[in-house]
Amino acid sequence: MMQQAQPSDAIVAPASLSASVVSKEFGAVVALNQVSLELRPGEIHGLIGPNGSGKTTLLNLLSGYYQPTSGAIQLRGEELAQASVRRRAQLGVARTFQKPRLLGTLSVLDNVVLGAWTHVEPGFLATALGLPQIARADRDLLDQATELLHGVGLSHAIERRANLLEHAEQRFLEIARGLAMRPGFILLDEPAGGLSNDEIDHLGGIIRTISDAGIGVLLVEHHTDFVFRVCDRVTTLDVGRMIRHGRPQDVRNDPEVIRVYLGA
Amino acid sequence: MNTKTRLLWIVPGAVAALSLPLWSNDQYQVHLAALICCYWVLIAGLNLVVGYTGQLSIGHVGLLSIGAYTFAILGGKWGWPAFASVAVAGALCGLCGLLLGLPSLRLPGFYFAMATMAFALIVGEFVLAQGGLTGGGVGLPVPGFPPPFDTPEGFYYLAVIAAVVASVLTWNVARQMYGRGLIAIRDNPVTAQAVGVPVFRAKLTTFVFSGVTAGIGGALFGSLQSYITPDTFHFELSLFFFVCIIIGGRGSILGPFLGVAVLTALPELVAPLAKLGNFFYGLLLLLVVLVVPEGIGRVFELIAQRLRPRSAVSVPVAPDLPRLARAIASIQALK
Amino acid sequence: MLMVIVSGLAIGALFAATALSYNVMYSTSKVLSVTTGHIAMLGGVFGAYAISALGQPWWLGLIAAIVVGGLFGWLTDLIAIRRVLARSDEHLWLLSTLALATMVQQAVGLWWGTEPKPFPRLITQDFSAGIADQKFWLPIGLAALMAIGLEFFYRRTMYGKLFLAMSEDAFAARARGVSTDRIRVASYVIAGSLGGLAGFAAGQLTFAYFALGLTLTLNGFIALAVGGLGSNVGALVGGLMLGLLNTFASYFFGGEYQQTIAVGLLMVVLLVKPEGLLGAQNVRPV
Numbered sequence: 001m002m003q004q005a006q007p008s009d010a011i012v013a014p015a016s017l018s019a020s021v022v023s024k025e026f027g028a029v030v031a032l033n034q035v036s037l038e039l040r041p042g043e044i045h046g047l048i049g050p051n052g053s054g055k056t057t058l059l060n061l062l063s064g065y066y067q068p069t070s071g072a073i074q075l076r077g078e079e080l081a082q083a084s085v086r087r088r089a090q091l092g093v094a095r096t097f098q099k100p101r102l103l104g105t106l107s108v109l110d111n112v113v114l115g116a117w118t119h120v121e122p123g124f125l126a127t128a129l130g131l132p133q134i135a136r137a138d139r140d141l142l143d144q145a146t147e148l149l150h151g152v153g154l155s156h157a158i159e160r161r162a163n164l165l166e167h168a169e170q171r172f173l174e175i176a177r178g179l180a181m182r183p184g185f186i187l188l189d190e191p192a193g194g195l196s197n198d199e200i201d202h203l204g205g206i207i208r209t210i211s212d213a214g215i216g217v218l219l220v221e222h223h224t225d226f227v228f229r230v231c232d233r234v235t236t237l238d239v240g241r242m243i244r245h246g247r248p249q250d251v252r253n254d255p256e257v258i259r260v261y262l263g264a
Numbered sequence: 265m266n267t268k269t270r271l272l273w274i275v276p277g278a279v280a281a282l283s284l285p286l287w288s289n290d291q292y293q294v295h296l297a298a299l300i301c302c303y304w305v306l307i308a309g310l311n312l313v314v315g316y317t318g319q320l321s322i323g324h325v326g327l328l329s330i331g332a333y334t335f336a337i338l339g340g341k342w343g344w345p346a347f348a349s350v351a352v353a354g355a356l357c358g359l360c361g362l363l364l365g366l367p368s369l370r371l372p373g374f375y376f377a378m379a380t381m382a383f384a385l386i387v388g389e390f391v392l393a394q395g396g397l398t399g400g401g402v403g404l405p406v407p408g409f410p411p412p413f414d415t416p417e418g419f420y421y422l423a424v425i426a427a428v429v430a431s432v433l434t435w436n437v438a439r440q441m442y443g444r445g446l447i448a449i450r451d452n453p454v455t456a457q458a459v460g461v462p463v464f465r466a467k468l469t470t471f472v473f474s475g476v477t478a479g480i481g482g483a484l485f486g487s488l489q490s491y492i493t494p495d496t497f498h499f500e501l502s503l504f505f506f507v508c509i510i511i512g513g514r515g516s517i518l519g520p521f522l523g524v525a526v527l528t529a530l531p532e533l534v535a536p537l538a539k540l541g542n543f544f545y546g547l548l549l550l551l552v553v554l555v556v557p558e559g560i561g562r563v564f565e566l567i568a569q570r571l572r573p574r575s576a577v578s579v580p581v582a583p584d585l586p587r588l589a590r591a592i593a594s595i596q597a598l599k
Numbered sequence: 600m601l602m603v604i605v606s607g608l609a610i611g612a613l614f615a616a617t618a619l620s621y622n623v624m625y626s627t628s629k630v631l632s633v634t635t636g637h638i639a640m641l642g643g644v645f646g647a648y649a650i651s652a653l654g655q656p657w658w659l660g661l662i663a664a665i666v667v668g669g670l671f672g673w674l675t676d677l678i679a680i681r682r683v684l685a686r687s688d689e690h691l692w693l694l695s696t697l698a699l700a701t702m703v704q705q706a707v708g709l710w711w712g713t714e715p716k717p718f719p720r721l722i723t724q725d726f727s728a729g730i731a732d733q734k735f736w737l738p739i740g741l742a743a744l745m746a747i748g749l750e751f752f753y754r755r756t757m758y759g760k761l762f763l764a765m766s767e768d769a770f771a772a773r774a775r776g777v778s779t780d781r782i783r784v785a786s787y788v789i790a791g792s793l794g795g796l797a798g799f800a801a802g803q804l805t806f807a808y809f810a811l812g813l814t815l816t817l818n819g820f821i822a823l824a825v826g827g828l829g830s831n832v833g834a835l836v837g838g839l840m841l842g843l844l845n846t847f848a849s850y851f852f853g854g855e856y857q858q859t860i861a862v863g864l865l866m867v868v869l870l871v872k873p874e875g876l877l878g879a880q881n882v883r884p885v
Contacts, residue, residue, distance in 0.1 A: 063458075089460035101455045103447055105515055105558070114444045118460035119598070124469045127442040128433040138440050144595055151588025153581040168581050181459060182595050202583050209585045213592040320693055367866065373690045374631040377697075378820050385817070385858040393855035499813065503701055510694060543709065546701030553694045554682055 015076050016040050017062060017093065017185045017216060022071030024057050031057040033240045034071070039185055039216045044207055046227035046248070047220045049237035050260060055220045056098065058237070059187055062218070063095045064088045075184075090118045094178035095187040100170040104163030108154060108173055111162050113138075113145040115180030141180075148176045152206055168199045175206060185216040192223045204230045224261070228252050236260070274518070281424065285417040294420050295488070300528050301423035302485040307505050307524050308430035308517070309477025312470045314506060315514035316443060318450025319467060320373060323364075323380030324478050325502035326387035327357045331482020332492050333391060333398055336406040346409045346487075354479040361475020362468070369467045384502055391494050403493030406486040423484055430477055435517045446470065447515060500542040507549045513559025523560075601730050603850045604843065609735040609804055611842020612742035613639065616797035617819025618826060618834035619745055623790040624672075625828065626766035627783040628684065633696040634675045636815030637703050638791050640808070642668045642798025643718060644711055647807035650719045657721045661799055668795015669788045675699060676787040681780075700812060708809040718802030734803035741800040745793055746835050762786060766829075814858075821861050825868045827878020836876060840864070 017039045024032040032054045039045050039062075049055050060066045061073060064085040073080040075091055083091070094115070103111050120137050127134050149158050152172045157165060165173065171191050178186045188207075192200050200223065207230055211217050221227045227234060228248040235245040236257050244254045251257055285294050306328055313319050331353040339349035368379035391398045398404060408414050413422040437443050448456035449463050456463055486492050504527065512523030527545070531538035556563050620635050642664035650660040679695035724733050752759040765772045765782050773779045798805075805811055822841045826833025841861055848860045868876060 085457045086460050086462060089458060095458060097454075101452050101458075103444075103451050103455065105451065106444065106447060110444055113441070114448060114455075115459050117441065117445055120441050122440065122442045122445075124437065124442060124466075124473065127440050128437050128473075130432070130436045134440060141441070144591065147587065147591035147594070150584055151591045153583035155582075155584075156579040166578060172581055172583075177459070179592060179595070182598065199581060202581055205585050206583055206588065209588050210592065213589060213596060215592070215596075318690070320690060322697070373693055374820075375824070377633075377693060378817055379862075381813075381817055382821075382858060382862045385814070386862060389856055389858050500701075503697075540709075541705065543702055543705035546698045546705060550678070550695060550698035550702065553691055553698060554678075557686070557691055557694075 015184075017075050017080075017218075018073070019058060019062060019068075020072045020074065022058075022061060022068040022073065024054075024061060024066060025069045031240050032061070032068075032237075035237065035240070035242045036071075037062075037235050037242075037245070039218050041184060041216045042211050042214045043232045044211045044217045044219060044230055046231035046234040047218060047237065048222075048224055048227055048234060052239065053237040054240040055237055056189065057240075059095065059189055059218070059220050063093060063187055089181060092182065092184035093187070094181040094183035094185070096171070096174040096178055096189055096191055098189045098193065100167075100174050102162040102165070102170060102173060104161065106162055107159050108149065108162055108165065108169075109142065109145055109158050111173055112149060112176045112180050113141050115177040116141045116145070116182070119182060145176070145180055148179050149173075151209075152176045153202060167194045168196070171195065171203075172206070175210075179210070183215055185218065186210060187218040187220070189220050190222060191219070192221055192226055200226055224252075285420060291416060294416050296529060296532060298416070298420045298423045298488055299485075300525050301420075301427040302481050302488055303505070303508075303524050303528060304427045304481075304521060305423075305430045305484060306474075306478045306481035307508055307520055308427075308434045309474035309481075310505055311509050311517065311520045312434055312437060312446065313474045314509045315512075315516065315520060316438060316446040316450060317467055317470050318514075319369065319471065320377045320506075321380040321471070321474075322377055322502050322506050323382070323384035324474070324505055325497050325499060326380075326384035327360060327475055327478035328482040328485060328501065329384075329387050329391060329494075329497040330360055331357050331479035332406065332486030332489075332497070333404065333482075334479070335483035335486050336404040336492060337397060339407040340405055346407060350480055350483045353483040354476045357479025357482065358472050358476040361472040361478075364475075365468050365471035369464060369471060381499070381502075384499055388494055388497065388499075391497075399493075401494060403491060403496075405491050406489060408487055408490070419488065423488070426480060426484060430481075431517060431521070438515075438517055442466075450514070500545075503542065503549075504545055507545045511548060511552050511560055513561035516559070516561050519559055519561040603846045605730045605735045606804075607843035607846035608839060609738050609801070609842070610845060611822075611839040612738040613797060613801040613805065613815070613838075614818050614822040614841050615742045615835045615838025616738070616745055616801075617794065617815055618823040618838050619742075619749060619831060620790040620794040620797075621819060621823045622829060622831055622834055623749070623762075623786050623793070624675075626762060627769075627779070627786040628676075628680055629769075630680060630684070630692045630696070631820070632675055632679070633693070633700040633816055634671070634679070634703065634812075635790075635794065636817070636819055637700050637812035638668050638671055638794030639798030639801070639815055640707070640812040641671055641703070642795030643802040643805060643811065644707055644798075644807045644809065645795075646799040646802055647716060647718045648711070650721075651716075657719075660719075660721075661796070664795040664799035665792045666795075668798070669792035671703070672787040672789070672791020672794070673784065675791070676784050680783075680787070700816065704809055704812045707812075711807070711809055713809060715806035715808035718805075718807050720803070732803075734801075738797065738801040738804060741797055742835065742838070745797065746831055749831055758785075817858075818861055821865045824865055824875055827875025829879060830875070830877040833875055833877035 019035060019037045021034050021036055022032055023034055035058060047055050061068055064083060067081055122134055146158060152175055154169060154172055157169055192203055195203060207217055219227060219231060231248055233246060234248050234251040236243050236251055238260045243256050244251050284297055288294060306324060310324050313321055334353040334356050335349045338344040338352055339346050364383050368376050371379060392400055409422060412418045445461040445466055448461055449466060453463060489496060508523035508527055509520045512519030537544050617635055617639060620638060621631060624632055645667040646660040646664040649655045649663040650657060679699045680692060683691045683695050722733050753763055761777055761782055765779055769779055818841060822837035823834055825840060826837025841864060844860060844864055845857055
């Protein structure tokens with residue numbers, strides 16, 4: 001039984017990143033079926049569901065790796081579906097990946113500062129000629145990236161080669177890189193995967209700090225306890241359909257959600 | 265390698281190089297050093313394509329050829345001034361890089377490599393076929409440069425200047441944001457896209473640049489040879505350039521330079537190797553790929569790591585949330 | 600004119616055989632090996648060596664070509680593929696097969712010489728046989744046999760079906776207990792043997808020439824790309840088209856622009872149908 005959208009959710013806030021009644025089909029497989037989700041600035045929005053429910057598909061639709069078969073993806077009211085991944089990066093949509101994607105041969109600092117690419121858009125010739133403004137911009141961005149790294153707790157690893165990082169460090173590095181993009185929204189793809197309880201607590205603190213700064217956080221996760229703890233709103237998917245969305249306490253007590261997670 | 269280690273390598277090397285004609289009585293050594301510089305002008309640009317952007321181009325001998333022949337035809341046959349001819353050679357090869365890169369850079373790895381190889385072979389065909397222009401199988405004489413570059417020592421210094429310029433340009437790109445973007449394209453194109461790097465545009469730009477350096481390197485190379493034939497530009501040269509970069513190490517400027525210096529000089533110093541010729545380069549490439557794919561420079565780094573004391577304790581991640589909040593705020597304020 | 604057609608079909612058959620070798624190796628390893636052209640070169644060179652230099656009968660030369668080809672295929676897998684596939688860097692195999700190809704080409708050049716040497720007659724025939732000359736019909740016949748043989752192998756034999764399963768989904772195959780490593784090695788040996796045989800059959804056409812390897816790697820690849828990666832019928836079609844285009848262009852315009860024309864064909868086809876004439880749409884070549 002599909003949960004009807006609550007009246008207070010019907011109006012999409014103007015500054016949001018949203019998916020409106022999107023469907024995504026891969027040939028005969030319907031990965032998403034008329035799902036809507038709205039991510040508001042400064043909110044922490046959880047997206048949960050069993051394996052195969054379409055969480056990652058929805059994330060990929062929002063970040064630009066897939067185009068919806070039908071429905072709209074919008075950012076601040078503007079249609080986004082045709083925008084490339086690169087364009088979305090420029091518009092301030094950052095994401096992390098389920099399996100961390102780092103540049104192993106570069107230092108941790110270099111990995112993070114790469115996130116600021118769109119804010120520099122360096123030209124080849126200007127860089128090759130060694131123009132001072134490029135060097136100045138580089139220095140400033142390196143300083144900012146260093147601050148971000150201190151902030152997420154990687155002070156001890158700033159100069160380390162990225163492929164020498166432990167798993168938790170890799171995850172936090174990706175978040176720092178996402179922040180370096182100066183995003184309006186950051187989409188986290190199962191960031192708690194493989195983290196210890198302490199590390200998950202740290203992750204929660206970081207996420208709250210990010211949302212306090214006005215950045216909208218989408219938290220796709222399997223750790224449902226964690227999701228219910230930190231999120232402002234939660235959306236639950238099952239086999240490509242949205243079955244419940246709303247405040248954490250409402251979602252976690254919803255009989256349909258309980259049935260989906262505990263099995264029929 | 266950090267800056268201090270680099271300087272330890274570079275400074276004495278630079279001093280030795282610049283003073284070479286003074287302490288070496290052997291004309292041949294000066295010739296060899298000049299050859300290394302000519303190769304390096306091409307390889308420095310190719311390094312950005314292969315070593316940084318990860319595009320495995322094995323056809324640059326074609327661009328070397330176009331550069332050399334353009335210089336020979338404009339400067340020799342048509343009597344243009346030497347430096348103007350070099351400039352046109354560079355520009356023409358940049359254009360060829362654009363024409364070759366536009367369709368091929370979108371192709372996956374093997375297809376792209378084959379396209380560049382085909383390019384090199386096609387250039388060879390054209391050179392042979394257009395005998396009226398290029399002298400066909402007989403070849404062309406290649407002019408020299410005006411004084412003070414008209415002596416072997418003078419030419420050597422010209423080559424050194426070109427090599428230094430190529431080094432500085434590519435080093436600037438490598439160590440700053442653009443270089444990071446290129447490495448992202450090489451190692452993780454999804455990440456590159458995700459942070460907003462214009463992947464195709466960057467690939468094409470570096471490829472065109474590598475064309476320009478190949479053209480200029482080709483002009484200088486041709487002048488050094490003083491006579492060129494189609495056989496001068498055999499396909500194995502392309503492989504040689506490529507091997508210098510892979511062996512020297514991707515993601516480095518110094519590595520490939522040492523690579524070309526050593527691999528050019530080695531057959532001269534070790535006579536049996538000269539006979540093995542390209543077999544040796546193939547073997548070296550295979551060994552590097554199987555044992556140290558990141559290049560020989562990485563071996564030194566690994567050794568240095570072993571020698572440096574490593575802390576066995578792993579430091580837990582400890583966020584500083586107020587600092588994080590300040591950092592985000594200051595960045596957001598810049599938007 | 601008939602001569603142009605027949606010689607085009609003959610050289611096209613060699614290209615097609617190379618493209619078929621590509622397919623066999625690609626199906627189990629998802630790797631396009633730079634050494635593919637060199638297999639045929641080895642078949643031709645060793646066949647000529649066995650018959651001309653060592654004075655052996657033609658069928659011994661044939662066996663030599665097959666054995667050397669198969670051995671080289673096995674070597675390619677051992678040296679350039681096996682260790683490399685395990686690593687995460689996607690394009691290491693391009694470098695390793697390129698290195699191995701260079702080594703083998705140079706080694707043969709050093710041993711056999713850099714001049715193309717004539718390949719001996721296999722069946723007694725007059726050199727004035729014209730279009731009925733065996734140097735045309737041997738490769739054509741062989742390519743046809745190869746294609747039919749592979750088809751039979753894939754459709755009718757258990758082992759062949761394992762190949763197909765692995766090419767479709769190696770992960771699933773392994774999960775079902777199929778020894779994917781052994782199949783991959785087998786496919787390289789088979790591709791090597793077939794390539795060696797093709798080089799032997801085409802020897803009178805191409806001469807025993809060390810530099811044949813690289814040009815055949817490229818042209819065989821063009822045939823493959825035109826016909827469509829993964830399709831054996833496409834390999835035949837692509838090869839024959841390329842061969843005919845080659846000889847017709849030589850006939851009308853002179854033989855100076857062979858490579859250019861070949862690439863021109865490739866570009867035209869790829870512009871119209873990027874996956875090749877008979878290629879599957881979702882085949883993603885690496």
